[in-house]
Amino acid sequence: MNRRSWTVLAEYLVERLIRATGILVMLFLALIFLFLLREGGATFFEVPLGDLFRTRWYPNEQYFGILPLVLGSLVVTLGAAAIGVPLGLLAAVFIAEVAPRWMREVLKPFIEVLAGIPSVVLGFMGMLVVSPLIRQWLGAPTGLTALAGSLMLGYMALPTIISVAEDALDAVPKSYRDAALALGATHWQTIWRVTVPAARSGILTAMMLGVGRAIGETMAVMMVTGNAARMPLTLRSFLMPVRTMTATIAAEMGEVAQGSTHYHVLFAIGLALFLVTFLVNLIAAWSIFRQGKRYGRLLS
Amino acid sequence: MSRKLRQQLGFTLLSLSTIVVVLPILLLVGYILVQGAPAISWEFVTGLPRDGMRAGGVWPAVVGTLLLTLGTAIFAVPVGVAVAIYLAEYARDTFFTRLIRLAIINLAGVPSVVYGLFGLGLFVIFLRFGTSILAGSLTLAIMTLPVIISTSEEALRTVPQSFRIVSLSLGTTQWQTIRRVILPQALPGVLTGIILGLERAAGETAPILFTVAAFFLPRLPSSIFDQTMALPYHLFVISTQVPGMPVRIQYGTALVLLTFVLSMNVLAAVTRSRFRRKRQW
Numbered sequence: 001m002n003r004r005s006w007t008v009l010a011e012y013l014v015e016r017l018i019r020a021t022g023i024l025v026m027l028f029l030a031l032i033f034l035f036l037l038r039e040g041g042a043t044f045f046e047v048p049l050g051d052l053f054r055t056r057w058y059p060n061e062q063y064f065g066i067l068p069l070v071l072g073s074l075v076v077t078l079g080a081a082a083i084g085v086p087l088g089l090l091a092a093v094f095i096a097e098v099a100p101r102w103m104r105e106v107l108k109p110f111i112e113v114l115a116g117i118p119s120v121v122l123g124f125m126g127m128l129v130v131s132p133l134i135r136q137w138l139g140a141p142t143g144l145t146a147l148a149g150s151l152m153l154g155y156m157a158l159p160t161i162i163s164v165a166e167d168a169l170d171a172v173p174k175s176y177r178d179a180a181l182a183l184g185a186t187h188w189q190t191i192w193r194v195t196v197p198a199a200r201s202g203i204l205t206a207m208m209l210g211v212g213r214a215i216g217e218t219m220a221v222m223m224v225t226g227n228a229a230r231m232p233l234t235l236r237s238f239l240m241p242v243r244t245m246t247a248t249i250a251a252e253m254g255e256v257a258q259g260s261t262h263y264h265v266l267f268a269i270g271l272a273l274f275l276v277t278f279l280v281n282l283i284a285a286w287s288i289f290r291q292g293k294r295y296g297r298l299l300s
Numbered sequence: 301m302s303r304k305l306r307q308q309l310g311f312t313l314l315s316l317s318t319i320v321v322v323l324p325i326l327l328l329v330g331y332i333l334v335q336g337a338p339a340i341s342w343e344f345v346t347g348l349p350r351d352g353m354r355a356g357g358v359w360p361a362v363v364g365t366l367l368l369t370l371g372t373a374i375f376a377v378p379v380g381v382a383v384a385i386y387l388a389e390y391a392r393d394t395f396f397t398r399l400i401r402l403a404i405i406n407l408a409g410v411p412s413v414v415y416g417l418f419g420l421g422l423f424v425i426f427l428r429f430g431t432s433i434l435a436g437s438l439t440l441a442i443m444t445l446p447v448i449i450s451t452s453e454e455a456l457r458t459v460p461q462s463f464r465i466v467s468l469s470l471g472t473t474q475w476q477t478i479r480r481v482i483l484p485q486a487l488p489g490v491l492t493g494i495i496l497g498l499e500r501a502a503g504e505t506a507p508i509l510f511t512v513a514a515f516f517l518p519r520l521p522s523s524i525f526d527q528t529m530a531l532p533y534h535l536f537v538i539s540t541q542v543p544g545m546p547v548r549i550q551y552g553t554a555l556v557l558l559t560f561v562l563s564m565n566v567l568a569a570v571t572r573s574r575f576r577r578k579r580q581w
Contacts, residue, residue: 011473018390021382025449026403028442032410035421090317098314107318109569114325116496116565118503119412120532121554124539125328128547158321188307209409216411218506219532223540246413246506253417253510258425270417274410281409285402 036274040267047261052268057229057243059252059262066269068229072146072242075232076221079150080157080214085207087154088161092206095162096169097191108163115159119152123223126152131224140239144226147238152220161210168202169195201291205284212280215246216273222247245269329562332554339552348518353538354545356518358553363520364433364528365502365560368512371437371524372444372501377494379441380448384490387449388456389478408446412506415443419511432525436512440501447497455489456482488575492568499564503557505532515541531557 043052047064054065095107130151131143138147172195180190196203226241229248249266256263347357383400391397419439429435459482467477483490505513514527515537521528535553538545 007473007476011475014475015390018382018386021379022386022391022397022400024379025383025400025407025445028445029403029407029410031422032414032418035418035426036414039417039421039425087317087321090314091321094314094318098311099318107322110322110325112496112569113329113562113565114321116499116503116561117325117328118505118532118557118561120503120505120536121332121558122328124535124550124554125332127539128550129328129331155321155324162321186303186307188310189303191310212409216409216414218411218413219536223536246411249413249417250506250509253420267417267421270414274414277409277411277414278406281406282402284409285405288405289398289401 032274033271036267036271040264040269040271042264043261043268046264052265055231057248059256059265062261064261064265066245066265066272068231069243069245069248069269070272071232072225072229073215073244073246075146075237075242076149076153076225076244077211077214079146079238080153081207081211083150083154084157084161084210084214088158088206088210089165089203091158092162092165092169092203093191093196096166097195098187108166111159111162114155119156119217119220120223122152122156123220126220126224134239138239142226142241144224144241145239146225146232146242149221149225149242149244150238152224153214153217156217156220157210157214160213161206164206164209165199165203168199168206171202172198201287205287208280208284212277212284215280216277218246218250222250227251245273249273329558332551332558335547336551336553336555339548340555344549344552345556349516350518353516353534353542354549358531358534358556360517360520361529361531361534361553362556362560364512364514364530365532365557367433367521367528368436368440368508368530369498369502371433372440373494373498375438375441376444376448376497376501380445380494380497381452381490383445383449384452384456385478385483388453389474389482404446404449407442408450410443412443412504413509415439415507416510418442419507424511430525431510431512431514431527433512433521433528434524436508436528436530437524439507439511440504443504443507444497444501447500448493451493451496452486452490455486455493458489459485488571492572492575495564495568495571499561499568502564503532503561505530505536508533531560 052064052066054063055067056063056065057068095104099107126148127144131145131148133143134140134145134148135143176194176198177190180194181187185193221244225244225247227243227247228241229243230240232240232242249270252262253266256266344357345362346359348359350356387397387400416439419435423429423435423438424431463481463485464477467481468474472480508530512527512530513533514529517527517529531553535550535557538553539550
C-alpha cells in the first residue's frame with residue numbers, strides 16, 4: 001500500500017471510530033436503565049404494588065413500604081432547595097453583577113473548590129460539627145436530622161446553581177443594562193427589573209439542575225440524617241431523623257443476599273431515582289437547547 | 301434618596317449571601333486542617349492500619365484511591381476526548397447530535413449511588429469481574445465522562461476557526477488537522493477538564509461502595525481483580541462504622557483526602573491560567 005492510500009484509509013478508520021464513540025454515550029445511558037430494570041424488575045412480580053406504597057419499611061420482616069423513603073428524600077430535598085436556591089441565586093447575582101473584577105476572579109475558582117470537596121468529607125463534618133450545633137441550638141433530641149441533611153445538600157447544590165445562573169446573567173446583552181441605566185434606573189433596579197428577568201430561563205435551569213443533584217446525593221445525607229425510616233409528615237420532621245432513598249440503597253445493599261426480594265426492591269428504588277433525575281435533566285436539557293446554548297458549564 | 305438607600309440595602313444583602321456561601325467552606329477546610337494536621341506524619345500516610353483501624357496509617361487507602369483514579373483515567377480519557385472531538389469537529393447540529401448531548405446531560409445527572417448499582421449489575425455480576433479495581437474503575441469512568449466531554453469540547457471550540465482553514469488549505473486531511481493543529485492548541489483546556497473529572501472520581505464514595513471498596517484490608521492489592529480500600533470509603537467507615545475511633549485519625553484521614561482532591565483542583569487552575577497567559581490568539 002502506498003503512502004497516500006494509507007493516509008486515506010487511516011483517515012476513514014479514525015473518523016468511523018470517533019463517530020462511534022458518540023453512540024457509546026447513548027449506549028451507556030441505555031445500559032444503566034437496562035441493568036437497573038434487569039436487577040430491579042423482579043420487584044413488581046415479588047411484591048404486590050399495593051404493598052410497595054405502604055408506610056412501613058422493615059425489610060427483615062418483608063415490609064417493603066417505600067413511602068417513608070420517598071417522603072424522606074422529598075423533605076430533605078425541599079429543605080435543600082429552600083436553603084440552596086435563594087442563597088445560590090443571590091450569590092450568583094452578586095458575582096455576575098455587583099462584585100468588582102478582582103473579586104470575581106477569586107470567587108469563581110472558590111466555588112469550584114466547593115464543588116470538589118468530596119461528599120463524604122462534608123458528611124463527616126456534618127456529623128461532628130453541624131449536628132451537635134442543631135442539637136444544642138434547636139433542642140432536637142439528636143442532631144442527626146432532616147435539617148442537617150438539607151443544610152449539607154443545600155450547600156452541595158450551590159456550585160451548580162451559582163455557576164449556571166451566573167452564566168445566564170452573563171449572557172444578558174450589555175445594551176439591556178445600559179438602556180435601563182440611561183432611563184435613570186439605579187443599578188439595583190436594573191438588576192431586578194431587567195437583567196434577572198432577561199436571564200430567567202437560565203436561572204430556572206440552574207435551580208432545576210441544582211435540585212436534581214440534591215435528590216441523588218448519597219453519602220453526606222446518609223451520614224447526617226440519622227436514617228430512621230419513619231413518615232415525615234409535620235414541619236417538626238425537620239428536627240427528626242429521616243431516611244432517604246439514596247441512603248437506603250447505600251446502607252442496605254452491602255448486606256442483602258443477591259437475588260433476594262430485598263435486593264430487587266433496592267434496585268427498583270434505584271430505578272425510581274434514575275427516572276426522576278432523568279425527567280428533571282430532560283426538562284433542563286430541553287430548556288438549554290431552546291436557548292440555543294452550549295452546555296459546557298452545566299456539567300463541570 | 302430612598303432609591304439609593306434601597307440599593308445600599310440590596311447590595312448589602314447580596315454581599316451577605318455571598319459571605320454565607322463562602323465562609324462555612326473556609327471554616328470547614330480550615331477546621332479540618334487544624335484538627336487533622338497533628339495526625340499527619342510519614343508513618344500515618346505510608347503505614348498500614350492496625351488495631352481494627354484505630355491506629356496506624358492509611359497507606360492501603362491512599363494506594364487504592366491512586367489506582368482507582370488511574371484506572372478511571374485509562375478508561376475515561378480516550379473515550380471522553382474522542383466524544384469531545386466528535387462533537388466539536390465532526391458533528392453538525394442534527395437531531396442525532398442533540399440526542400448525544402441529551403445523553404451526556406442525563407449521564408451527568410444520574411445519582412452517584414445509582415452508578416454504584418449499575419456497576420454492581422453490569423461489571424460485578426453480569427461480566428463477572430467481582431468486586432474489583434477493574435469494576436470500580438469502569439463505574440467511575442462512566443460517571444466521569446460527562447465532565448471530561450463537556451470541558452474538552454469547550455476547549456476544542458475555543459481554537460479559532462482560522463487555524464482549521466489554514467491547515468486544511470495546506471492540503472492536510474481533517475484528522476491530520478485535528479491531531480497536529482487543533483488538539484495541541486486545545487491541550488491545556490482538555491487537561492483541565494480531565495483533571496476536574498478525575499478529581500470528582502477520586503472523591504466519590506457511593507459508586508465504589510458495591511463495586512470495589514473493602515471495609516478493612518491491611519495489604520496492597522496485587523491485581524486489577526482485587527478489592528481495595530479507598531480514602532473516601534475509609535473515611536466513611538471510620539466515622540460511622542467503627543466504635544471508639546480516635547477523632548484524631550478521622551480528621552487526619554479527612555485531611556489526606558481533602559489534600560489529595562484539592563491539589564488536583566489547584567493543578568487544574570494552574571494549567572488553565574498558564575495556558576491563558578501563553579496563548580497567542
